[in-house]
Amino acid sequence: MSAKKLNLKDKYRLLTRDLDWDFSYEDRKDAFPFEEFEGIKITDWDKWEDPFRLTMDSYWKYQAEKEKKLYAIYDAFSQNNGHLNVSDARYVNAIKIFLTAVSPGELAAHSGFAFTGRQMGGIGARIASQMQSIDELRHIQTQIHAMSHYNKFFDGFDEFSHMHDRVWYISVVKSFFDDARSAGPFEFMVSVGFSFEYVLTNLLFVPFMSGAAYNGDMATVTFGFSAQSDEARHMTLGLEIIKFLLEQHEDNVPIVQKWIDKWLWRGYRILTVVAMMMDYMLPQKVMSWKEAWELYFEQAGGALFKDLERYGIKMPDYTDLIKAEKDHLSHQAWWTFYTNSQATAFHTWIPSDEELDWLSEKYPETFDKYYRPRWELAKEMADKGERYYNEGLPQLCQTCQIPMIYTDVQNDPRDIVYRSTKYQGERFHFCSDQCQHIFEDEPEKYVHAWLPVHQIFQGNCGGPGGLEKVMDYYKLDVGNANMDYVGSPDEERWKNWKGVA
Amino acid sequence: MSKVLIAFQENDESRYIVQAIEQDNPDATVHFEPAMIRIENEGALTINKATVEEMMGCDWEVQSIHVNLLTLTGHIDEDDDYFTIHWNN
Amino acid sequence: MTIEIKTAKMDTVRNTFGHIARRFGDKPATRYQEATYDIAAQTNFHYKPLWDQDHELNDPTRTAIVMEDWYALKDPRQFYYGPYVQSRARMQENAESNFNFFDKRNLAAKLPDGIKENLIKFLIPLRHAEHTANLNNMYCTAYANYCTAVAQATLFEAMDRFGNAQYYSRIGLSLDGNTGDSLVEAKAEWMNNPIWQGLRAYCERTLTIDDWFETFIAQNIVLDTLLDNLYFEQYDVWLSEHGAGDILMLTEFMRERSKESHRWSDSLIKTVVNESDQNADQIKSWISTWRIRAQQALEPLATGLLSEDALAEAYAALAGRLKKIGLAD
Secondary structure, three states: OOOOOOOHHHHHHHHHHOOOOOOOOOOHHHHOOOOOOOOOOOOOHHHOOOOOOOOHHHHHHHHHHHHHHHHHHHHHHHHOOHHHHOOOHHHHHHHHHHHHHHHHHHHHHHHHHHHHHHHOOOHHHHHHHHHHHHHHHHHHHHHHHHHHHHHHHOOOOOOHHHHHOOOOOOHHHHHHHHHHHHOOHHHHHHHHHHHHHHHHHHHHHHHHHHHHHHOOOHHHHHHHHHHHHHHHHHHHHHHHHHHHHHHHOOOHHHHHHHHHHHHHHHHHHHHHHHHHHHHHHOOOOOOOHHHHHHHHHHHHHHHHHHHHHHHOOOOOOOHHHHHHHOOOHHHHHHHHHHHOHHHOOOOEOOOOHHHHHHHHHHOOOOHHHHHHHHHHHHHHHHHOOOOOOOOOOOOEOOOOOOEOOOEEOOOEEEEEOOEEEEEOOEEEEEOOHHHHHHHHHOHHHHOOOOOHHHHHHOOOOOOOOOHHHHHHHHOOOOOOOOOEOOOOHHHHHHHHHHOOO | OOEEEEEEEOOHHHHHHHHHHHHHOOOOEEEEEOOEEEEEEEOEEEEEHHHHHHHHOOOOOHHHHHHOEEEEOOEEEEOOOEEEEEOOO | OOOOOOOOOOOOOOOOOHHHHHHHOOOOOOHHHHHHOOOOOOOOOOOOOOOOOOOOOOOHHHOOOOOOOHHHOOOOOOOOHHHHHHHHHHHHHHHHHHHHHHHHOOOOOOOOOOHHHHHHHHOOOHHHHHHHHHHHHHHHHHHOOOOHHHHHHHHHHHHHHHHHHHHHHHHHHHHOOOOOHHHHHHHHHHHHOHHHHHHHHHHHHHOOOOOHHHHHHHHHHHHHHHHHHHHHHHHHHHHHHOOOOOHHHHOHHHHHHHHHHHHHHHHHHHHHHHHOHHHHHHHHHHHHHHHHHHHHHHHHHHHHHOOOOHHHHHHHHHHHHHHHOOOOO
C-alpha cells in the first residue's frame, strides 16, 4: 500500500489540530482562566485559520538558515570595523534610540506572547503566539548583537537595559508594552498583533531599516531584513486574530472596534519618535515622514479597512487629525529633544542649511512658517556659545507619556492641546482627546502609570536633589552621552577615525 | 480594487522567485530598491511552485519563502504548490 | 613564509554593556551573556495586570522559590536563540532523513504482527502528553519573565515538546499511510482507555498549578524522568527484542533531545536547591506530592506497556536523578 499524498494544509492539521482535548478530570476553566473576563465570545475555536502552516521542524530549519547568514554578517561587520562606513556619526544616534527604546520592547512582546501562548483556548492561536514569542526573543537578541559593536565605539548604548526602566522618553515605549501586557489575552493580541504588527509595523521597521541601508549601517539593515520575514508571520497572526474575533460573534465587534481605536492611537503616538528620526536624524534621507505615512498608512491601511467594513469595523475617527499632524509631528518632536538634550542618552543638533532646505521642500505648508525660525534662533544662540537647553521639565501626557508638545493642527498649530480630567480628587493631563478618552475608559488602570517627570519631582529618581541625581539614577553618562553632537566625544572620535581635522 | 504588495531581500534566490511572479502575474509591477525587490499587483498575486522550479532549475519548497520574504499585504493562502495574497475589495 | 592579514587596529571605548560589565567585569562578553543577562524589565512598571492584580508584570514573587540572583540559573548549554535553532535544525535534518528512510523502504509494512497496534495504543498517544509539556513550559516562560536566563530555556523546552508532539504524530502517519486513522485511534485511547486515564488526569492537573516552579517540578522533573525511562530505556529494549527496532530511528530525536535538555534542568534545580534550605525543602515537598500522584497515574500504563516491575525501575531512575541534583531522600 502506498501512502496517500498529504498536502500542506492537511498535514499541518493532522500534526497539530487534534493535540488538545476536552478535560474530564479538571475544569478546563481552571487551566484557562482568562478566556472570558474581557467579554469576548468564542463559539468555535476550530474556525481558526492557521495562515502560515509552519511545523516546528520547518521553523527550526528556516530560522537556523537565517541565523547563519545573519551572524556571518555580524562577524564580518565587527572584523572589518563596519561602523566606520556609516554616512556620519550623527546617524548612530538614531540606533541608540532603537536599542534603548525599541529592543527591550521586543522582550516585552515576547513575554506577552508567551502569556497568550499558554492562555488562549484554541491551539491554533496558541502555536502562532508561541512562535511569535520565540521570534521576539530572536529580535531582541539579534538587535543586541547588532548593536554590540557600536556600543564599543559610541556613547549612549551601554545602559540600554537600565534606562528602559527609568528614562523619561523611553517610558513612552515601555508604557505601551506594559499597557498591552497588563491587558487580557485578546486585547493583547489585538494591540500588538494587529495594531502594531499589522497596521503600523511598516512605519517602524521600514524607516529604521531603510535609514540604516541609506546610511551605511550594514549590521542594522541586515538585522532588519532578517527579521522582516518573521514580521510577515506576525502580520498574518494579527490579521487572523481580527478576522477570527469578528467572525465568532457579533458581540465582539464593538469590543474589537474599541481596541483598534485605542491601540492605533497609542501606536501612532510612539511613531512620533520615528517621524523625527526620519526627518532629522538621517544624514542620507530615505523619504520624509509625511511621505512614509502617505505610502504605508493612507494607501495600505485604506485597503485593509475596506476589507474589514464587512464586519462592521470602521477606520478610527481620528485619521483626519493624524493626516493634519503629519506636517508638524517630526518638527515638534525634534525641537523637544533638541531643547532637552541635556537629559537624553543620544546627541541632537541643529540641521544643516541643506537639511533645512530639504525640510522646506518636503513640508511646504508648515516648515518655513512655524519651524525654520526656531532653528535660526537656535543657531544664533549656539554661535554665541549659548546653545539652548531647557531648565525645567516638561509636562507629560498621562496616557502616552510624551511631553505635551502636540498642537491644535486643524485650527491653530501654535496652540498646545491641553486636556484634563479630574478623577478621585486628582487632576490628570492629556495631549489629545484620544489619550483623554483612553484614560477615561479605564481610569483605574492609567492612574498607576509611573510618569518619569512626576517621579523626578517626587524624589523617586535618585532624589531629592537636582538634575545630577537624576542623571545618576539614569546612569546617563553626563558630558559624553548627552547634549549636542557638536563637541561630543562621539564627534571627536569620528573625526579622528576619518582623518578629518 | 486594492493593491497587494510583496517584498523580498535582493539575492540570487529571490531573483528567480521574482521572475516566476512576473511570468504568472503579468500585470504586476516590480521595483528594485536598495537591497530589496518590491512587487505590487491589483487584487491578488500568486507564486506557483512549478514556475519557480522552472526558473531555478531545481526543487523549491514554497515554505522556504520565509528565508527571503521582507513584507507583504493582504490575506494569505498557502499550500504545497502555491502561495497567494489577496484583498477582498 | 607566513602570511598575515593585517586589519586596522582600533581601540574600543568600552568592552561591553554596563550591566554586563557590572556582572562579569570590564572585558569583552560572550554572545550568550549579552543576549541574556539583565535585559528583562525589573522595576517601575506602569500598570498592574488586569488578570493578576496581586503581582507586577514581571514578578519574582509569583513563586515560593527565592533566589538572591535568578541569573545564577545559567543554561550550561548557553542557548540563546541562534544556537538553539541551529542545534535543532541539525537534529531535525537527521530526523527527516530517518523518516524518509522509514517511509521510502516501507518499513511500516515490515513490522511484525501486532506492533503497529501496540504503537498506536502505547506510543502515539504520547503526543497529547507532549502537548501538555508544551503548555506547562510556556507557563514557566510567561511567569519567569523577570529572568531571561530561565524564561528563554523554558521557552526552548516548550517549543521542543511541541516538536515532539508533531514527531509522534508523524510516526502515526507513517504507520497509517497518511490517512490520519492512527491519530484518531490514539486519541480515542488517550481519552477512553483506562491505562491512559491516570496520566491524562495528571496532565490536566498540572495545567491548574499556580506556582510556575511547581509546574516545572511536576512536569520536567517528576513526570518526564519517569516517562523517559519507561519509553527511552525500557520500551526501546522491548521494541528491539520484538523486531521493531526500526521504530527507534523515529524516536531518536525525542530521546537525544531529552538527554541534552536534562543537562539544563539538572543544573537549574541543583543551583536552586543549593541556594537555601527553604528552597530545598520546598522542592522536596513538591516532589513528594507529585511523585505519589505520578505513581498512581502511571501504574496501569507501565504495566500495560511493559510489566508490573516497569514502574519500579522508572522510580529507581527518578531516585538516581534526584540524588544527582542534590535531592536525595
